[in-house]
Amino acid sequence: MSTISVIEGSMAVAQAVKACRPGVIAAYPISPQTHIVEFLSQFVADNEMDTKYVRVDAEFSAASAVYGSSATGVRSYTASSSQGLLLMSEVLYAMAGTRLPVVLTGVNRTVSAPITIQPDHQDTMALRDTGLIQLHVENSQEAYATHIQAFKLAEDHDILLPVMVCMDGWILTHSFEPVKLEDQEKVDEFLPPFVPKYRLDTKNPLTYGAYADDEVPEFRLMMHFAQERAKEKIEKIAREYEAKFGDYFGGLIDTYRCDDAEIVMVAMGSVIGTLKDAVDKLRKENIKVGVLKVRSYRPFPGEEILSAVKGAKMVAVLDKSLSVGQGGPLATDVKAALANKQAPPVLGCIAGMGGRDMSMVLIREIIEKSQKAITTGKIPDIEYIALKRQYLE
């Protein structure tokens, strides 16, 4: 029987990871990831998990240790945030390139400087091109489900890539919500033990991480093909999860009141809940808006986004990070997906960086800017929402 408990988002993740029975966990503390690994350490200490917890000297070593354990054929997990994720980045490229199905939680937090522990998406954006599959979640229940789905996806022999579950730090990790925890037996049925395709084994000596002079384009492309295949699998696994546990949070994307929407707001992560509330309010004022949640950031669901927004007059993309010198990365990807197609224009909005709160007032501002762009036909390159002008003058 599943049970519902009011728990912290971090505990929801820890419970999901526990239910997935990883053989090795290696992690290093950083806010706001800390509670997840503290809970897991306690589970191991209390013998609630048959897991080797490797306490490491740095995130670089955490990623390296799960690199080694995954290559030895054992289900492996790590988690980090911000500076820690960046410290892992060199390893994450190697991990994806070596096709190791590690699952990690990317607890989203701003990157220094200036230093702060506030949430935004700058950290996982910096890992965009590593080859990791990146799934963003909206709430604790989805975080729980997505971790269980992530292992199934990563370990699928057609995929074999690391999967990072991205969740907004503090907003999700440190807030208490009722979360449905599934029955261990049912999780075991959904996620059978890891069957490695290859592993380090003295009975069958293989070479991992060879020196390649002439194979690079094909190897990188094979990762790309695996991500293309993952598009179908992400949807399929989400539906299997629904069939087993009754919950569905979207596959590659999820849409809310988009069918007849004139303005579709596109975003990722915890802001989706706020946007859905806002849509309900705005709809009462006869403003036709909808929300599109990008659940899978890599692979990027260009076709799915196109078919969901093609009837709209404006696509307003909310970015919680900034690719300095270019604009919002999510907006850039949405624009690329809609380029050369019969599709509405895209208004890129930078909003909620550095943990700045997304309030109803700001969402109204985005809608007003979108309406203005529709009537004037003039679409600014980037809209900055809720800037404090005094710092800029």
Place this chain on the structure above:
Amino acid sequence: MVLAERENLLAAGHRACPGCGAAIALRQILRALGRDTIVVSATGCVETFTSPYGMSAWEVPWIHSLFENSASVASGVHAALEFLREKSSVVVISGDGGTFDIGMGAMSGMFERKQNITYICYDNEAYMNTGVQGSSATPYGSSTTTTPAGKASFGKIQPKKDMPAIALAHDVDYVATASIAYPQDLMKKVAKTKEIYGPKYIQVHTPCTIGWGFDSSKTVEVGKLAVETGLVPIYEVEKGKPMVVKKVKNKKPVEEYLRFQTRFRHLLKEEQKDIANQIQAICDKNIERFGI
């Protein structure tokens, strides 16, 4: 001594330079370790010359990912084997750059975790793979591409970092130095690691013909001279036992060693006499400190 393996577990046809000291070390190390071994390597010459895609020379399972993380990867491999209740030896093989410099934090972490891992550093005293740049294992007075001898320079101005002492400071279970010039001693030490549970550190002196500048037929001779002059002390420290040092009966003046190699040749000029004397002083101090 009974060797674990009669066959050469480093297949012929790899791409090491003729006379490569590291290749000699690998062969000896693998013979002592045998087939029930998982090797984790760092980026460097060994990784490059043994692992061209589709042509790996390794007859044991082998993994490489980056330059500075082999100790941490080994920690993960070890944890996974523990989870699986398998008992293969886990052995890191990394260069001096990967050990003394960029990977030292990871190695320290592994030592502190007290995992059953043997860390072997093949010490060719510079970053050879990238073209002979100086490392903190490069000895005093040596000319490298980033510590070049010149009109106002006699080569590297700092002495070699004492890595075995740093390993010992972690209270690890076994620390040894060895040289490819003494294969029996090296293989005995590597074999011993299989009997000791816990972290172990072995530093193997591996002359490099290109980086040091000597004829490729002289690798063993150069290695011997390094030991016979006292510049490279050979010893082992097993936890709880007194240090065992390789004694040298007829010690040679360090000039014989310096003369052999282009990296030190500038020190034979009259105006660099002081520096050569200081290297002799390092040897003398070693001889006294270790009782060579």
